[in-house]
Each structure stands twice: as C-alpha cells, then as structure tokens.
Amino acid sequence: MGFIDWFIGVIYKSLFLAGDDGFRRAHFLAKAVFILSVILLITRNPSKSYLLIGFLTPLGLIFPGFEWVIAILGLSGFTGLILSFSAYLLSLLGLYQMSILRMLDIVLRTIGVSFGIVFSFNIISPIELYNALYILRGRKIAVIPLLIWKMIPQGLRNFVDSLMVGYLKKEFFARRIPPAVASVIEASWFIEEYCYWKLRIPVKTRINLERSYKYTLILLAASLLITLIQAKLT
C-alpha cells in the first residue's frame, strides 16, 4: 500500500507489538542498569554506538522476536539513510569531506542508537510507570501511562485504515491525516464519557507485575557485557 503504511506498520510493530511479556517482566532494577549501560555507551563512546546492533539484535530476537528486529532495522536504517544522505548533501557545499565509509558509519551509528532507544522504551512496562506515579503520590494520574499505551496503537490502526481508504480513493496521504485524527478525538470523547467515574477516582493499590528471573538475568548479563566492552574502549 505504500511507504507511509509500511512506516506506520514498522512503528506499530517496533513499539506496541506485545503486552507485558519477555523483558518487560525483568526486575525494574535490571532494566535501570541495562538502560544506564546503553546510555553510557552512546554518550561516552558515540563512535562505537554501532556495537549496540550486535548486543540488541540477539536480545530482540529473544523478545519480542524476529518481526520486531526486522521492523527496528527497517525504521532505524531508514532514519540512518536520511541522516547520511543529508550529511552527504551538506558535504557538497564544501563544509567538510564525506566518504562512502563515513556515510556507512553514520547509518550504522544511527541504527545502533535508534535500536538502543527503542529497545529501552520497549522493555519498560506501563504498569511500572503506573506504580511509580502511585508511589510518587500521583494516584489520580497513575492511569495515564495505561491510557497512552492503549490509545496510541488504536490511533495508529485508525490511521492505517484511513490510509487504506485514501489508497483506494487515490488521495495524497496528507489528506488522510484529518479523518484519522478526528476518529482518535472522537474515541477520546467516548473514553472520557464511558470511563467518566473510573478516571476520576484515585487508585488505592499498586499493580503487581509478575517478574521473570530468566529475563532479569539475561538483561544483567547484557549490561555487564556492554559495561566491560565500554571499559576496554575507554
């Protein structure tokens, strides 16, 4: 159906393919350590951030799986190509030299950084954000992460349906944005009405998230590996 549909499909798959499975069940401290090690690698050794592709591809294959990895590679590769090509165009102005190897480096680093960001986003469970807000006395707004994770894929699906219609009507994709947005706005009105009381009551307990030792250990091992390699690099 075209590039935009593919692109939205990739975003959907990369961010919202699964529920609270896999690494989302790892202990939140293991997640924090892992995300910190990824951030340190990206910030302290930006030129080596492509190494994340090597770490995160096997982790992504363990969970969420092959389709997710392909989607991420597609999304981040596309972003990398845009950045690389933009840099090449700027080099034509004579601001700096740009070789093929340098362009490839930009693509790989972008894939590594994007992979790191999306994977980190993906292992955070909205239930953990809910619990964090609960602990921080945000009991009336704790539902917000749950709502966001519910609404975004629904909005993306509406957008895809709207694009499908536009494809048949032979309309430019930008014309399909207002109907999709209108449907999301209407959906939010309905949620506001049908969950009226539900959304106005402060929550009184946390929500348990069943933990997995397996995924906790895998994340800790990956964090250790990233940290060791980083120590060697510096």
Next chain:
Amino acid sequence: MPSLLDVNIKRCGYPGGFELRNIEFTVNKGDILLITGRSGSGKTTIVRAITGTLEAAGGFLEGSIMLEGRDLSDLRPEEIYKFVSYMPQEPWYSVAGYTVYAEVCYTLALEGVNCSEVDFTPLGISRLANRLTYTLSAGELQRVIWLEALVKSSKLLVLDEPLVYLDQEARKIVKHFIKVALHRDMGVIIVDHDPNQWGFLEPRILHIDNGTIKYYGPWRDDLFPQYDDSLRKLGVEKEAVVVFRNVWFKHPGGEYIIKNFTETFKRGVITCITGPNGSGKTTMLKLGAGVLKPSKGVVNRLSSTIYIPENPLLYFTMPTPREELLLSSRGDENKVVDTAEKYGIKHALDRPLSKLSSGERKRLAIASAYLAGYDVYFIDEPTGGLDNDNSKIILESLQSLIEENKAVVVASHDERVLKVADRIITLGQE
C-alpha cells in the same frame, strides 16, 4: 426498603437541544428493565442521567435519580462507580488499560483490591490476560467488563445495546450472564432498539418516544411489531469482478486467519461474509478491496473497488457531507443534491460530520462511494448499531447499488443483512 434505582425526571436534556420530560421508573433488586425506542428518542440521555454523566456531556437534569434512597448528585465518585456498572454499545471505549491484565488490575486498584486476590478464570479471562485490549473482539471485551462488575459487586448493571457487535455464540453468553446477574439480585437495565430479542426474560418495558414515555409496564408480546422483513433478495448474478484464488493471509506475528480461500464475487448481487468474531471477515474485505496483500495466493480485481470501514469517519475526506459529496462527484452540485435525497441525508448536507448520527454517516459513506463511481463496494458492518428503520434505509441503498449493476460485499453477522444477501459466505467453519 428503598428501591435500587428510583428515577423521577421532570426535565433533562441539552440546553437548546433535545429534552426528555416526565420520566419516572424504578428498578429493584433482581429486576430487569428494558428501555427501548427509536434512534434519537432519548435512550442515551436516560443512560447518561442514571450513570451520572449527563452534566459532563453538557446536559442538565431537573428531578432526581435516587440510588438506594440517596440522591446520585450527593454521592462521591467512588460510590457511583461501585454502585453502577455500565457496558456501552462500543465496549472498547470503556476500558482504560492496554492489556486485559492491566485493565482488570486497574479497576481493582480503584477498589483497593490487589489483582493477585482475584481469580481470572470464571469468565475465561485468564487466557486473555496478556492480550492487548485493542485487539479484543466486542464479546471478549464485554467479558472483561462483566468480570469487573462482578468483582466490584455492583448493584446495578446498565447494558447499552449489548448484542450489537456479537456473533450468535457471544450473544448466548451475554444472555447467560444477565441471568446470573439477576440471580445475584443485581438490578439490570438493558437499552435496546429491538425489544423482541429480550422477550425470553420478560423484562418490564420503558418505551420512550420523542422524549416522553410511550409505555411503562410489564412485558407484552403484542407490544412491538416483529422486524419488518419486507425487503427481498433482488440479486441476479452477472460477470465476475473480484476473484480469490487459494488465498492465505496472516497478520504480522499472528497465525493464518484466511486459509486457502477460493471464491468469485460477481456484479448484481449482495454477498455477505459472515462468521464468528475474529474469523477474518474484515480482513477478507480488505483483501478483496486491495488494501491488504495475501500472504499466499492471488486476488484478481477486474473492476474498481472501494472499502468502507466499520467506522465511516475513516472514509471521509471533507468536513461536511456537501463537501464530501462534491469531491466525489467532481463538483457536480446537481448530482450531490439528487444523491443526498436518495440516501436520506439531504437534511444534513451542511452539518459537520461529528454531528451526524451513525446511520447518517454510514449512508453518507455509501453515497460518497457511489458518486465516485466504484464498481465493487466492500462494506464492513453496514448496519452495526442501527435501529430497524435506519438499517432498512441502508439495506435499500445496498440494493439500489446492485440494481445499477454494481457488486456489494459486506461483512456482517446481522440477521437483517443475511435476509437480503443474495449469497452468504460463512468463515470460521472447517
């Protein structure tokens, strides 16, 4: 002992708009009340009044709504929420959680109950626990809402058109749950435009017409006419327009939902694709229209196709019916007026789309597609949520399309559609 619900509405409605007058009724423990009436008669306004959301919807109320002798306006949100469980016609808008587990646990957290203390199994929820809520069928979502109602021990259940999006199997489950609720001494209010499907429960009837009570009393078999099924099959099969050959399809990360499907769709007939929730009806329409590609096999389209989604808002391009129809007719004002008249939307030509009823939106989408001149119309749930009068207008408009040598393929489990369909394809059968 005060009634579970005691409604005494002098006036209620929306400033400068629709109003209900002199609505009085009661619901006791173990009672079932059916509120019925045509579209626009005021059923939704009554539901808003008894669920305490009328003011939030911009409405007003003169009179009183008493829950076990206490005025609803004096109750705290927690008390209203616990007392009344509301299942809207579109159950997907009444859940806030992104997974079934998150939704149920969040609902319990409002009660101060920890999830681990609750058994998810009774309603078959445990196998759904990790499913994303937006991927659930209407029947599955309703089960989640049932579980929540049972867990918080609501005293009053309000069900708005609970059967609309359900297949026959899921309908049986809902009817069973209603019996369970009554057995537990809950009060049950059902809002439905088709009272005849509830006769087996012999509910009390509150028949609303144009904002006032037309009848309030015990169930009577003679009260409502049976569905007018005067529409007849009209189709005459002509040449093929879309051909499926050994088509297989699966969504990313999922199982095959269409397996080795071979079929020919022809001009001059209404074909209805039916089957249980989740059997692939909508997917089949999208494959036929050409917006999805088969995983294996071939779909040959020999004429121009269009797909109209279940939510017609996603079909439109322009903000008002007139502009939408003008776009489709390439600016021909005469055609716009004629078509609007034919599809019963002339009165609403300059109204914003957001102000159109669901029936008007569906008719407008079909009218717009018709003006654009497509040959094959793939339409998802064309009569979903519509009362009999609106449904009849839609079905007549589909028949007028085949009379003009078009092909119509709809996905539906609505008996009213099945009665006029010239061909029926049932999915989900081995």
